[in-house]
Amino acid sequence: MNPDLVLWLAAILFGIGALGLMTRRNALVAFMCVELMLNAANLVLVTMSNVHGGLDGQVAAFFVMVVAAAEVTVGLSIIVMVYRSRRSTSVDAANLLKQ
Amino acid sequence: MILLETMAAGAISYAWLMIAVPAVSAALLLLLGKAADAWGHWLGVLAALASFAVAVACFGQLLASAESAREVTVPLFTWITTPTWHIDAALLIDPLSILFALLITGVGSVIHIYSVGYMAHDERKRRFFAFLNLFVAAMLILVLSDNYLVLFVGWEGVGLASYLLIGFWQHKPSAAAAAKKAFVMNRVGDLGMTMSVFTMLALIGSSSFADVNAAAAKLPWGWVTAIGFFLLLGACGKSAQVPLQAWLLDAMEGPTPVSALIHAATMVTAGVYLVVRSHAIYAETEAAALAVCVVGAVTLLVGAWIGCSKDDIKKVLAGSTMSQIGYMMLAAGIGPAGWAFAIFHLLTHGFFKANMFLGAGSVMHAMGDDVNMRNFGALRKAIPITFWTFAMGYLAIIGFPGFAGYFSKDHIIEAAFEHGPAFGIIAILGAGVTAFYMTRLMLMTYFGEARWEKDIHPHESPLTMTVPLMILAAFSVIAGFLMNGWISGWLNPGLGVAEHEAEWLPTPVGLVTLVVIAAGVFLGWQLFGKKPVPKEVPDTSNPLVIAGRNDVFGDAVNSALAVKPTMLLADTTVANDTWIIDRGVDGLATGFLELSRVGRKVQTGQVRSYALFMAVGVFLVGVLVIVGQLG
Numbered sequence: 221m222n223p224d225l226v227l228w229l230a231a232i233l234f235g236i237g238a239l240g241l242m243t244r245r246n247a248l249v250a251f252m253c254v255e256l257m258l259n260a261a262n263l264v265l266v267t268m269s270n271v272h273g274g275l276d277g278q279v280a281a282f283f284v285m286v287v288a289a290a291e292v293t294v295g296l297s298i299i300v301m302v303y304r305s306r307r308s309t310s311v312d313a314a315n316l317l318k319q
Numbered sequence: 320m321i322l323l324e325t326m327a328a329g330a331i332s333y334a335w336l337m338i339a340v341p342a343v344s345a346a347l348l349l350l351l352g353k354a355a356d357a358w359g360h361w362l363g364v365l366a367a368l369a370s371f372a373v374a375v376a377c378f379g380q381l382l383a384s385a386e387s388a389r390e391v392t393v394p395l396f397t398w399i400t401t402p403t404w405h406i407d408a409a410l411l412i413d414p415l416s417i418l419f420a421l422l423i424t425g426v427g428s429v430i431h432i433y434s435v436g437y438m439a440h441d442e443r444k445r446r447f448f449a450f451l452n453l454f455v456a457a458m459l460i461l462v463l464s465d466n467y468l469v470l471f472v473g474w475e476g477v478g479l480a481s482y483l484l485i486g487f488w489q490h491k492p493s494a495a496a497a498a499k500k501a502f503v504m505n506r507v508g509d510l511g512m513t514m515s516v517f518t519m520l521a522l523i524g525s526s527s528f529a530d531v532n533a534a535a536a537k538l539p540w541g542w543v544t545a546i547g548f549f550l551l552l553g554a555c556g557k558s559a560q561v562p563l564q565a566w567l568l569d570a571m572e573g574p575t576p577v578s579a580l581i582h583a584a585t586m587v588t589a590g591v592y593l594v595v596r597s598h599a600i601y602a603e604t605e606a607a608a609l610a611v612c613v614v615g616a617v618t619l620l621v622g623a624w625i626g627c628s629k630d631d632i633k634k635v636l637a638g639s640t641m642s643q644i645g646y647m648m649l650a651a652g653i654g655p656a657g658w659a660f661a662i663f664h665l666l667t668h669g670f671f672k673a674n675m676f677l678g679a680g681s682v683m684h685a686m687g688d689d690v691n692m693r694n695f696g697a698l699r700k701a702i703p704i705t706f707w708t709f710a711m712g713y714l715a716i717i718g719f720p721g722f723a724g725y726f727s728k729d730h731i732i733e734a735a736f737e738h739g740p741a742f743g744i745i746a747i748l749g750a751g752v753t754a755f756y757m758t759r760l761m762l763m764t765y766f767g768e769a770r771w772e773k774d775i776h777p778h779e780s781p782l783t784m785t786v787p788l789m790i791l792a793a794f795s796v797i798a799g800f801l802m803n804g805w806i807s808g809w810l811n812p813g814l815g816v817a818e819h820e821a822e823w824l825p826t827p828v829g830l831v832t833l834v835v836i837a838a839g840v841f842l843g844w845q846l847f848g849k850k851p852v853p854k855e856v857p858d859t860s861n862p863l864v865i866a867g868r869n870d871v872f873g874d875a876v877n878s879a880l881a882v883k884p885t886m887l888l889a890d891t892t893v894a895n896d897t898w899i900i901d902r903g904v905d906g907l908a909t910g911f912l913e914l915s916r917v918g919r920k921v922q923t924g925q926v927r928s929y930a931l932f933m934a935v936g937v938f939l940v941g942v943l944v945i946v947g948q949l950g
Binding site: 238241242243244245250311312314315316 | 923924925926927930931934
C-alpha cells in the first residue's frame with residue numbers, strides 16, 4: 221500500500237477539519253472538525269509507524285486518542301452548559317471575553 | 320561613653336551640675352506633663368538658682384586660687400573616638416567662662432523669678448519654664464565647653480531654645496513666622512561655625528581651645544584667615560550682627576522675659592564670646608580682625624538707627640541690643656587691648672538691658688500688652704517702681720558718669736580711638752545716638768501727656784516682677800564701679816590681655832563722649848520732651864527715618880539676595896517637575912495606553928477568527944522551518 225495516498229488522505233481530512241473549524245458557527249460541528257484534525261494526525265502517525273517499522277507512532281496515536289476522549293468529555297459538557305444558559309450553541313454569540 | 324576621672328578638686332569638680340540640674344529639670348517638666356502644672360514653674364526657678372549656686376561656688380574657688388591656677392579643665396567623658404580624631408567632652412572653668420556662667424545663671428535666675436509673675440496667667444507656663452531651663456543648660460554648655468565641637472552642641476541648643484521661645488505663642492502667625500525666621504537665619508551663621516570646626520579638625524586634628532590656640536600661629540595665613548571669617552559668620556548669625564541682623568527685631572514676638580534673657584543678656588552675646596575665645600586666631604590674621612571691627616562698627620550704627628525710629632518699645636530695645644553688641648564686637652576685633660572691655664561691656668549690658676527689657680515687660684503688663692509707645696506717656700506716676708528701675712538702666716546705657724555703662728562703653732570708645740580714628744568717631748557717634756533714642760523712649764513712655772487707650776488703667780506689677788527689677792537696677796548702677804578696676808587683671812592670664820591701667824577719671828576722649836551724649840539727650844528732649852508726642856505716626860519724607868522704620872531695609876535686602884533667588888530656584892524646580900518629569904512619565908503611560916487600545920482590537924472574542932490566526936500562524940511557522948531547512 222502506497223503511504224503517499226494515505227498521507228494525502230490525512231492532508232485532505234486535516235484541511236476539511238481546519239476549514240470547518242474556521243467557518244462553522246455551531247459549536248458541536250466545530251468540535252467534530254477538531255476531532256477530524258486529530259484523526260488526520262493519528263493517521264499520519266500510524267502510517268509513519270508502518271513505514272519505519274517501529275511502534276512509537278502507534279503509541280503516540282493511542283495517546284492522542286486518550287487525550288481526545290478526555291477532551292471530548294470536558295468540551296461537550298461545556299457546550300451543554302453554554303447551551304442551557306444561552307439557548308444557543310453558536311460560537312459567535314459567546315464572545316464575553318471581548319469586553 | 321567612657322567616664323573620665325577628674326583632676327579638679329573642690330566645687331569645680333562638680334561644675335557639671337551647673338548644666339545637669341537645669342537640663343534634668345527641663346526634661347522633668349516636659350515629661351511629667353500636666354502633673355507638674357501646679358508647681359512646675361517653681362521647679363524651674365529652683366533649678367536656675369541651684370545652677371547659680373554652683374557657679375558662685377566655682378567662682379569663689381577660682382578667686383581663692385593663685386593666678387596661674389585659674390584655668391581648670393574638668394574632663395567628663397570621651398565623646399567621639401575614631402582612628403583620626405579623639406574628642407573628649409570636658410568643661411573649661413577659667414576666668415572668662417566663669418564670668419559668663421555667673422551672668423547666665425545669675426541674670427537667668429532673676430528672670431526665672433520675674434517670669435513667675437509675668438507668665439502667671441499663661442496656661443502653658445510649665446512648658447515655658449522647661450524651655451527656659453533648657454536654654455540655661457544649653458547656654459552653659461556653650462560657654463563652659465573646652466572645645467569648639469562641644470561648644471557647637473550648646474550653640475545649637477540655644478538656637479533651639481530661642482526658636483521654641485520666640486514661637487512660644489505660636490497661635491499668633493507673626494510669632495510662628497518670627498521663630499522660623501530666627502531659626503533659618505541662624506542656620507546661615509551655623510554654616511560658618513561648622514565650616515570653622517571642620518577646618519580645625521582637618522588642619523589641626525583637634526577642636527579643643529588649647530590645641531587650636533597653640534596651632535594658630537603655625538597655620539598658613541590663608542587658612543587661619545578662613546577660620547577667622549567662618550567664626551565671624553557664626554558670630555554674626557548668633558549675635559544679630561550685620562548682615563544677619565534682621566531676625567532679632569522679629570524675635571521680639573516672644574514673651575518679654577525671653578527677650579530679656581536670650582535676646583539681650585546672654586544668647587546674642589555668644590558671638591562676642593566666640594570671638595574673644597578665638598583670640599589666638601584673630602591675633603594671627605589682621606584681615607579677619609578688621610572684619611570683626613567693621614561688622615561691629617556698622618552694626619553699632621545700624622542698631623542705633625533702627626532704635627531711633629521705632630515706636631514699639633521692645634523693638635527700640637532690640638535695636639539698642641544690636642547696637643550695644645556692635646560695641647562689643649568692635650572691642651573684640653580691636654585685639655588684646657579690647658578683649659577685656661568687650662567682656663566688661665557684655666556683663667554690664669547683660670544687667671542693664673535685662674533690666675530694661677523686664678521693665679518694658681512690666682510696662683506692657685500695666686498697659687494691657689500694648690507695646691506702642693505712642694499709647695504710653697506719663698507712666699512715671701502710675702508705675703513708680705518700674706519707672707525708677709528703668710531709669711537706672713537708662714542712665715547706665717547712655718553712659719551717665721558713675722553708672723555701669725559709663726565705665727565699659729568709655730573704655731571701648733577709647734580703645735577704638737587708639738585702634739583707628741574712624742572706629743573711634745563711629746563709636747562716639749553711636750554713643751550720642753544711643754542717648755537720643757533712649758531719651759526718646761523714656762520721654763514717650765514715662766513723661767508727657769497720658770495718651771492711654773480707653774479702658775486702660777495702669778497698675779504696678781506684682782512683687783515677683785518688681786524685685787527682679789530692683790536687683791537688676793542695683794547692678795545697673797554698681798556693676799561698672801565694681802568691676803572697673805578688677806576685670807582686666809582677672810581676665811589677663813586667660814586671654815593674654817594687655818595690662819591696662821583702669822581709668823577712673825574721664826580722659827579727653829571721655830569728655831568729648833560726655834558732650835556728645837549730652838547733645839543726644841538734649842536733642843531727644845527738644846523733639847519729644849518739649850512738645851506733645853502725636854498719637855498717630857507722623858508722616859515723614861526724611862529718608863533716614865523711613866529707612867529706620869523699615870529696619871534699614873534688612874528684610875528687603877534678604878528678600879532680594881536670598882529669598883527671591885531661592886523662590887526662583889524652587890519655582891524652577893517645581894516647573895521642571897510638573898512640565899518635564901511629570902509630563903514625560905505621563906506621556907509614556909498615555910502612549911502605552913493608546914497602544915494597548917489598538918492592540919486590544921485583535922481580541923475579538925470570535926472563536927473562529929482565533930482559529931484562523933492559529934492556522935495562519937502555524938502555516939507561517941511551517942514556511943519558516945522549511946525555508947530554514949533549505950538555507
